[in-house]
Amino acid sequence: TEIGIPEDVLRFRQHLKGEMAHYALDCWDVEVLTDKYGWVEIIGIADRGDYDLSSHSKFSNDELNVFVEYDEPKKVQKTVVKPNLSKFGPIFKGDSPKVKQAIEESDVDEIKEALEKDGKFTVELDKVYEVTEDLLIFEEVEEDITGEKIVPHVIEPSFGIDRITYSVLLHSFTETDEKDYFKFDKSVAPVQLGIFPLVNKEGPREIAQELTETLRMAGFTVEYDATGTIGKRYARADEIGVPLAVTVDFDTLEDNQVTVRDRDTEAQERIPIADLKDYLEKYYK
Template sequence: MNHDKMTNISAKRGFLWPSFEIYSGVSGFTDYGPLGASLKNNIMQKWRKQYVSGEGFYEIEGPTVMPKEVLKASGHVDNFTDPMTKCEECGEVFRADHIIEEVIGEDVESLENEELDQIVIDNAIKCPECGGKLSNIWNYNLMFKTMIGAKGDKVGYMRPETAQGIFILFKRLERFFRGKLPFGVVQLGKAYRNEISPRQGVIRLREFTQAEAEIFLNPKDKSTPKFSQIADEVLRLNSQDVQINNSEPLEITAREALDKGIVANEMLVYQLYLARKFLNEIGIPNDVLRFRQHLPGEMAHYALDCWDVEVKTDKYGWVEIIGIADRGDYDLTSHSKYSNDDLNVFIEYDEPKTVKKTVVKPNLSKFGPIFKGDSPKVKQAIEESDVDEIKQAIANDGKYVVSLDKDYELTSDLLLFEDVEEEISGEKIVPHVIEPSFGIDRIVYSVLLHSFKETDAKDYFKFAPSVAPVQVGIYPLVNKEGPREIAIEITDKLRESGFKVEYDVSGTIGKRYARADEIGIPLAITVDFDSLEDNKITVRNRDSEAQERIAIDEIKDYLEEYYK
């Protein structure tokens, strides 16, 4: 791998360009040129093929601007922060954990700000720009804030992830899937994080593309029927124990990882496998991939288990490109609490069950005279409340308070508790969520890096056929009447058939082959004067440079077989 040479060719040939270049640029943004946009779209379509077509998930699309209430409930308003420090001399700001890691060579992401301050002091860490003194570290919220509406009285944020748009649609999605768990919903699109000091190109962007799947399932059953198909697949796992003991990664089967409790459940192991399968198919080999489990100190507060898929790079070391987490019921429970809407699923039992339960009723002889016309709504409120909570409040405070348009105090003499038997056919549960979250821009970078090949003869991108930004080049041997018309006709017909085709008549055929190889076109078709006589063309393979003659009327079938 060669980051510097790859990025130079990417910029020269139209894959990745700096944004706002004629205005001196802004860090944390990037433009995808013609070939970069095509590569990125192909990767996204490949992702859709795996998760929408292959797994039977459905895709939704929601707004990229969200009201504050949504992100308050999700925890982003209060907790979506990075540690920040500022140079007291030049005024430059930095992400504190990053500049510390550059100096001491250790991961400090999970440490508290006070601990980071002490490391700065102990290691005499100074401003990377001017050598000045750094300020105490504080938390900086990464969301882009905006105002919704002309009056400016409603606060909004650019969404920091696509996942929340799925969670807040849960009631409608649950009905769409007819209440049957498990089901999966995906969203691909832009997300925004106002990074403190992004200095890593497409690895750390302020505007980026995510592809996320939210898999809703019964917390008592996180199995998947597809696990048996991948149980013997060998996974390379950097578990918590491996990292803590600084030992070699585990090379174990999916079944062993589950049986030994290294990965929490079948669905999570299956998602690890799917992530690796996807990356392999777009050209990232296993020997530059690893699965790393989050350490206890870095595990998100909502996560029951979380693994990163990381790729090896020569410039940035190991880089996270996918996160796969068991988020439990955190998101649905939190949105249910903040919205006062039930976000649950009714699970029907195989056979009805008889259960004993305590119910609370109003003592009507006293209830009506006290609450008068408000009695019906107070009665409904207590019947919908948790009986144990009512009992606990009366035991602790001597009263239970119902908050509606105003507060209503209920003492024990106003309530009757009764033990009853009831036949129930099922129960309401809050589903758990397993989430594979793909950073598409980082994956594009990884594909570019690991598809880039250097040989004595040429430097070129060896893209997997499924993601190559251009599928075939069409070249008349010379730009003259005869071969040129046939080449144009072939180009038009292949484009009508849905192939991405480049037509090029500039320079010698050798230079055109070299340009095609450099940008990763897998196949080149050359039309020569013999084509006028035998109705055949020459197909050249990018990697082997082998050539073969095939009939013009067989080109479409040949390409369809190659790209199948």
């Protein structure tokens, strides 16, 4: 909307489940209504969840999480698993310590699921160890938790400039009884200022040319035009969406003021040349 696409031709559309990529938890498009192509996507925004960092962690064996500390510790009930040492030692003998460590570092829910499904939980180290339910003890314990490790989620905005530019051109084009022109927002108008001598004669011409160079050096995009009538020059500037036109006339030689004309309203006002740069900077701020 800030670059001139009206709000009533914009919408957010949520992807259907069958449209989303396998890694996406959710995905929305910003779409713009066009007269030729209907609703067209100009921006895609995907919630990739923790897919990216979890995938990197899986294959690099590096932890890519952050620890989020709570304002106050929380007491939580949790299930822990530990070996039944009276049976564990005799079965695994010298390998008991490393199997025990692997068990304690494993997810409790995964262990329970494996026991329910297969009657055993498999530990893969330098060799494969099978742990049955009678070798384990599950206990409910209460712990003080000061925070939690979280794998950050990734939000991916994606867009190109071509469709957005097309949309700006389409929805900035304005047809009235008096003229057809691009009503570009001043933030994206490719030419910011037209400078015209009222007539292409000595005096106004030199001042207009000097103003053109001065304002270009100040960073403004300026188009100088001295051909044809002033009305035709205004029309040409309007057609390409120039927001303001500055005209130097013979009165300028006397009062050092120029006429500034607004593209949309065609209203005109006299501005001292000394104040023109500040006037334009405020206008384009």
